Amino acid sequence: MKQNILKKKIIKIFKNHKLSTSHALICANALINAELVDAPTHGLSRLKMYCDRINKKVINPKPKIKIKKISQSICHVDANNSIGFVAADVGIKQAIKNAKKTGIGVVGIKNSGHYGLSGYYAEQAVRKNLIAFCFTNAPPAIAPHGARKSLFGTNPICFGAPTSSKVPFILDTSVSVINRGKIRVAARTGKKIPKGVALDKLGKPTTDAKKALEGVQLPIAGFRGSGFAWMVDILSGVLTGGNHAGRVKDPFDDFSGPQNIGHLFIVIKPNLFVGNYNQRIKENIKRIKRLPKIKGVKEILYPGQSKSRRYKINLKKVINLPKNILEDLKKLDA
Numbered sequence: 001m002k003q004n005i006l007k008k009k010i011i012k013i014f015k016n017h018k019l020s021t022s023h024a025l026i027c028a029n030a031l032i033n034a035e036l037v038d039a040p041t042h043g044l045s046r047l048k049m050y051c052d053r054i055n056k057k058v059i060n061p062k063p064k065i066k067i068k069k070i071s072q073s074i075c076h077v078d079a080n081n082s083i084g085f086v087a088a089d090v091g092i093k094q095a096i097k098n099a100k101k102t103g104i105g106v107v108g109i110k111n112s113g114h115y116g117l118s119g120y121y122a123e124q125a126v127r128k129n130l131i132a133f134c135f136t137n138a139p140p141a142i143a144p145h146g147a148r149k150s151l152f153g154t155n156p157i158c159f160g161a162p163t164s165s166k167v168p169f170i171l172d173t174s175v176s177v178i179n180r181g182k183i184r185v186a187a188r189t190g191k192k193i194p195k196g197v198a199l200d201k202l203g204k205p206t207t208d209a210k211k212a213l214e215g216v217q218l219p220i221a222g223f224r225g226s227g228f229a230w231m232v233d234i235l236s237g238v239l240t241g242g243n244h245a246g247r248v249k250d251p252f253d254d255f256s257g258p259q260n261i262g263h264l265f266i267v268i269k270p271n272l273f274v275g276n277y278n279q280r281i282k283e284n285i286k287r288i289k290r291l292p293k294i295k296g297v298k299e300i301l302y303p304g305q306s307k308s309r310r311y312k313i314n315l316k317k318v319i320n321l322p323k324n325i326l327e328d329l330k331k332l333d334a
């Protein structure tokens with residue numbers, strides 16, 4: 001489907017679900033961006049879920065978002081159970097504003113929902129020549145190291161930095177071996193998942209996606225990944241007033257109340273300590289890229305580089321949506 005037609009459709013659907021035009025636009029842009037960076041698990045495949053949550057009154061389509069100023073650098077946002085895209089948009093814009101003014105902007109957000117891709121928000125700061133950390137927690141998927149029950153979300157860690165070129169450094173990674181969206185898609189399409197990414201509910205390794213969803217996902221790098229997931233739960237949940245310790249509700253399966261997800265955005269000016277950041281980052285990347293490569297590798301990429309290439313190519317194409325999502329769109333647009 002042509003991107004402009006798809007965008008209009010999404011805006012109309014969200015407006016029919018009582019979002020304002022500006023909030024509907026924020027959501028449409030975020031969903032289309034996910035498709036363009038080849039992350040369909042965070043794109044249109046979630047549109048029905050967001051609408052279902054609005055219909056069941058666990059996402060507030062007309063939030064009264066409050067921004068409490070704690071200092072020139074620090075703000076606390078109560079998103080009033082808004083859709084996550086809107087809460088995150090308010091939060092990152094505020095963090096950018098504070099960082100420009102004081103050198104650092106720290107914004108904690110509570111009462112939010114699933115906000116999609118962390119990198120999308122980090123990119124907004126990097127485009128303004130700022131460094132950004134973005135954290136969000138998510139519903140239980142990973143068992144803490146040594147536990148048989150999942151509690152941490154796939155809690156992505158995201159770091160973005162200007163590179164002195166048009167392509168930003170964006171490290172944006174879940175702390176699970178693969179992200180949960182990929183397992184959901186495999187479960188829906190009856191495909192197997194790779195070995196070593198999940199255990200079934202009895203604690204046995206499984207390649208069956210449905211069993212994996214009932215069981216636990218494995219963190220990256222064993223207890224280290226479990227530690228990262230815990231860190232993100234502290235930063236985005238404990239610190240902000242959001243849900244934490246396994247209380248974030250699954251957006252697809254649990255309509256018993258709002259998710260109250262927490263996010264934390266930390267934005268920094270790159271010239272806080274040195275005046276020649278641009279020159280230093282250029283040299284840093286150049287030295288790494290010049291290293292001798294292992295067999296089969298043509299180029300050493302920095303995080304964000306391949307995504308940026310895919311985005312540029314996809315921007316010129318129509319967005320291909322699977323049949324089930326086209327059906328969802330048709331029903332929601334009726």
Ligand SMILES: NC(=O)c1ccc[n+]([C@@H]2O[C@H](COP(=O)([O-])OP(=O)(O)OC[C@H]3O[C@@H](n4cnc5c(N)ncnc54)[C@H](O)[C@@H]3O)[C@@H](O)[C@H]2O)c1
Pocket residue numbers: 039042114115116117118119136137138153154155156158170171172173174175178179180301302303304305306307
């Ligand atoms: N909102 C949520 O609750 C939530 C939860 C989990 C994940 N997510 C999002 O899902 C998205 C996907 O996460 P993921 O873990 O599947 O990411 P991924 O495995 O696709 O990529 C992880 C990182 O590795 C980098 N990378 C990939 N190939 C590379 C290469 N050849 N050389 C160097 N770096 C390379 C990417 O740029 C990226 O920064 C992220 O945007 C994340 O924010 C969101």
